[in-house]
Amino acid sequence: MSILVNKNTRLLVQGITGRDGGFHTKKMIEYGTNVVGGVSPGKKGQLVHGVPVFNTVSDAVKATGANTSIIFVPAAFAADAVLEASEAGVELVIAISEGVPTLDMVKISPYLQKRGTKLIGANCPGLISPEEAMVGILPGGIFKKGNIGLMSRSGTLTYEMVYQLSTNGLGQSTCVGIGGDPVAGLYYQELLQMFEEDPETEAIVLIGEIGGDAEERAAQYIREKITKPVVSFIAGQTAPPGKRMGHAGAIISSGTGTAAEKILAFENAGVQVARQPAEIPELLKKLLKY
Amino acid sequence: MKIHEYQAKEILARYGIPVTKEILCYTVEEVQAAALQLGFPAVVKAQVLTGGRGKAGGVKLVRSVEEAATAGEKILGMDIKGYTVEKVLVAQGVNFVSEIYAGITIDRNTKSAVFMVSREGGVEIEEVAQSNPDAILKFTVDPDLGVAPFVARKIAYALFEDAKLVSQATDLFKKLYKVFVETDASLVEINPLVITADGNLLALDGKMNFDDNALFRQPAILALNEPSEDEKKEIDAKDKGLSYIRLDGSIGCMVNGAGLAMATMDMIKLYGGEPANFLDIGGSSNPQKVIDAMNLILSDKNVRVVMINIFGGITRCDDVAKGLIAALEQIKITIPIVIRLSGTNSKEGLEILKKANLPIVETMSEAAEKAIRLCEDFLL
Numbered sequence: 001m002s003i004l005v006n007k008n009t010r011l012l013v014q015g016i017t018g019r020d021g022g023f024h025t026k027k028m029i030e031y032g033t034n035v036v037g038g039v040s041p042g043k044k045g046q047l048v049h050g051v052p053v054f055n056t057v058s059d060a061v062k063a064t065g066a067n068t069s070i071i072f073v074p075a076a077f078a079a080d081a082v083l084e085a086s087e088a089g090v091e092l093v094i095a096i097s098e099g100v101p102t103l104d105m106v107k108i109s110p111y112l113q114k115r116g117t118k119l120i121g122a123n124c125p126g127l128i129s130p131e132e133a134m135v136g137i138l139p140g141g142i143f144k145k146g147n148i149g150l151m152s153r154s155g156t157l158t159y160e161m162v163y164q165l166s167t168n169g170l171g172q173s174t175c176v177g178i179g180g181d182p183v184a185g186l187y188y189q190e191l192l193q194m195f196e197e198d199p200e201t202e203a204i205v206l207i208g209e210i211g212g213d214a215e216e217r218a219a220q221y222i223r224e225k226i227t228k229p230v231v232s233f234i235a236g237q238t239a240p241p242g243k244r245m246g247h248a249g250a251i252i253s254s255g256t257g258t259a260a261e262k263i264l265a266f267e268n269a270g271v272q273v274a275r276q277p278a279e280i281p282e283l284l285k286k287l288l289k290y
Numbered sequence: 291m292k293i294h295e296y297q298a299k300e301i302l303a304r305y306g307i308p309v310t311k312e313i314l315c316y317t318v319e320e321v322q323a324a325a326l327q328l329g330f331p332a333v334v335k336a337q338v339l340t341g342g343r344g345k346a347g348g349v350k351l352v353r354s355v356e357e358a359a360t361a362g363e364k365i366l367g368m369d370i371k372g373y374t375v376e377k378v379l380v381a382q383g384v385n386f387v388s389e390i391y392a393g394i395t396i397d398r399n400t401k402s403a404v405f406m407v408s409r410e411g412g413v414e415i416e417e418v419a420q421s422n423p424d425a426i427l428k429f430t431v432d433p434d435l436g437v438a439p440f441v442a443r444k445i446a447y448a449l450f451e452d453a454k455l456v457s458q459a460t461d462l463f464k465k466l467y468k469v470f471v472e473t474d475a476s477l478v479e480i481n482p483l484v485i486t487a488d489g490n491l492l493a494l495d496g497k498m499n500f501d502d503n504a505l506f507r508q509p510a511i512l513a514l515n516e517p518s519e520d521e522k523k524e525i526d527a528k529d530k531g532l533s534y535i536r537l538d539g540s541i542g543c544m545v546n547g548a549g550l551a552m553a554t555m556d557m558i559k560l561y562g563g564e565p566a567n568f569l570d571i572g573g574s575s576n577p578q579k580v581i582d583a584m585n586l587i588l589s590d591k592n593v594r595v596v597m598i599n600i601f602g603g604i605t606r607c608d609d610v611a612k613g614l615i616a617a618l619e620q621i622k623i624t625i626p627i628v629i630r631l632s633g634t635n636s637k638e639g640l641e642i643l644k645k646a647n648l649p650i651v652e653t654m655s656e657a658a659e660k661a662i663r664l665c666e667d668f669l670l
C-alpha cells in the first residue's frame with residue numbers, strides 16, 4: 001500500500017508538448033509510472049515518448065481511463081488546467097507550475113471541493129510511491145520502498161532528507177511535496193490522515209518551513225488524531241522577517257510563523273523536531289526501535 | 291510587492307473610497323505650501339516602504355507653517371529601518387470620534403479571502419491580535435459570492451448601529467473587496483478608517499501589498515514598484531534565474547532549492563556562524579548560473595568564505611561537478627570555498643572535484659563547521 005499514487009495510477013500529462021512536460025514525461029515513464037496520455041490543445045494525434053496526445057482532458061480521459069493528471073502548463077493557465085481536469089472527472093491533480101496567482105487558486109478551490117477533486121500544489125515537486133509510481137519532477141533514484149511516509153513544503157530539502165533516509169535503510173511508503181504557495185491543495189492535515197490510515201506507513205516525517213500557521217495546525221491535529229510516530233524538521237530558523245525565501249509561503253511576518261513557534265507547537269504535541277536533517281534517521285530508528 | 295501609502299490611497303480613491311485630502315511633497319518648501327493650501331492642523335507623514343514610521347518619528351501633527359517646515363526638515367532624509375525618506379505626504383488634519391480597522395487578506399486555511407474589521411483601529415492590528423484577539427471580527431469570503439451587498443451589510447452591522455454609517459460602510463466594504471480582487475492584492479488595509487466629527491467614514495491611512503505571482507497581469511501596479519538597492523540586486527538575480535537575499539553575515543552560501551538553502555543557513559547558525567546571504571540557484575548544472583551566483587556572492591564585501599551546498603537530484607552530481615569546475619576556472623576567487631555535493635551519482639561527482647583539487651566535504655554539518663573555521667582563520 002501507499003497513498004494517492006500506486007500501480008493503479010493512470011496518468012495524464014497536461015502540457016506534454018512543452019519542454020518540461022516532455023522531459024519529465026520521459027523520466028516518469030522510465031521510473032515505471034503508467035503514463036496513458038497527454039493533453040495539448042491543437043496537438044491531437046502526436047506522440048510524445050510514445051504517449052498519445054489529445055486536444056482536451058475530457059477526450060483524453062474518455063480514450064484512456066486516466067484517473068490522475070499532472071500539470072506543466074505556464075502559471076497563467078494553470079488554474080484553468082486544474083479546472084479542466086476536475087471537470088473531466090480526474091480524481092487527483094498535481095500542479096507543478098510555479099508562479100500561479102494566489103487569487104486564481106482561491107477562485108478554483110470551491111469547484112474542486114464540489115467535485116471531490118484532490119489537488120497537490122501548485123508550485124510543488126509532486127509525489128512518489130517508490131517502486132510503484134512517480135508523479136512529479138522528483139529524482140526517482142534516491143527513493144527506496146519502505147514504511148516511512150513523508151510530506152514537505154520544499155523540494156531539494158525533501159531530496160536531502162530522503163537521501164539520508166534511504167542511505168540509512170529507511171525506505172518510504174509515499175513522499176509528497178505539497179508545494180510552497182500560500183494557497184495550495186492537499187495540506188498536512190489531509191496527508192497525515194491518509195498516512196495514519198495506510199497500513200504500510202509506520203512513521204511520518206513532516207518537513208515544514210517558516211511562514212503561515214500550517215505547522216501549528218498540523219501539530220494540533222497530530223495531538224488529537226494521529227497515533228503513529230511523527231518527526232519533523234523546520235527550515236528557516238535563521239530567516240530574516242519580511243523576506244520571501246524563494247517560496248511565497250516562506251515569509252515571516254509580524255512575529256507569526258517563526259520557526260521557534262512551530263518547533264514549540266510540535267514539541268508540545270509530542271513530535272520530535274530534528275535540529276538538522278541528518279538527525280531525522282536516528283530519531284526514526286529510536287521511535288521504531290530498529 | 292509593497293507600495294506607499296499615498297499610492298494605496300490613490301487606488302482606493304479611484305474605486306470611490308473616501309480618503310483624506312493630501313499632497314505629496316519632496317522638499318521642505320513643498321511641505322510648507324501644501325500645509326498652507328490644506329489648512330491647519332495638518333499631518334506630515336514619511337512615505338517609506340516599511341512599517342513603524344510613527345514610532346520612528348516619521349509622522350508629525352503641525353499647526354503652523356513654521357511647524358510644517360520643521361517637520362519637513364526633520365522627516366525628509368530621515369532613516370527608518372534602513373529606508374531613507376525621500377518624500378512625505380501632507381494630509382489635512384481631521385477631527386474624528388472613533389477609529390476602525392478594515393482589511394482583507396488571504397487565509398491559507400480556508401483557501402479564501404478573509405475580511406477583518408475591528409472597533410479598535412488606529413493601532414497596529416497585530417498588537418490587537420495579541421492583546422485582545424476577540425476585538426477582531428473575521429468574515430471568510432466565499433470566492434463564488436464575493437462581498438455581495440448582504441455580506442457587506444453583515445460586516446457593517448457588526449460594527450455600527452447608526453443607519454447612515456451602516457449604509458456608508460456597506461458601500462465602502464463592497465468597494466474594498468473590488469479593489470482587492472481587481473488589483474490581485476495580497477493585503478488591503480485601512481487603518482484607521484475614522485468616523486469624522488460630522489459622522490462620515492473617511493480613510494486616514496491606506497496600505498496595499500500585491501501578489502508577486504500576479505504582477506504579470508497587473509502592469510499598472512507593477513509600474514508603481516520602487517525597489518530598494520538590496521531589492522534591485524534581488525531582482526537582477528531573479529532575471530538570471532537566481533533567488534538571492536542579502537544578509538549580514540560573512541559566510542556566502544550557494545545552494546540549489548529554497549528549502550535546502552534555508553536549512554543551510556540554519557546549519558551555519560547552529561554551528562555558530564553567520565550566513566551572508568540566501569541564494570537558491572535552482573536545479574541545473576549550467577556553469578553560467580554558477581558564475582553569476584559566485585559573482586553575486588562576491589559582490590558582498592563582508593563575505594569571507596563561500597559554502598556551496600548542492601544536492602544532485604534530476605541534475606546528477608557528476609554534471610554538477612563538471613559545471614562547478616567550468617565556472618570556477620572562469621572566475622578568480624581569492625577567498626576559500628567549501629563544497630558539499632550529495633545525491634544522485636555523488637561518488638562520481640566527488641571524484642571529479644577531488645581530481646580538480648577542490649575542497650570537498652561529505653555532509654552539511656562538516657561543510658558548515660569547515661566554513662566557520664575558515665572564516666575565523668581569516669579574521670585572525
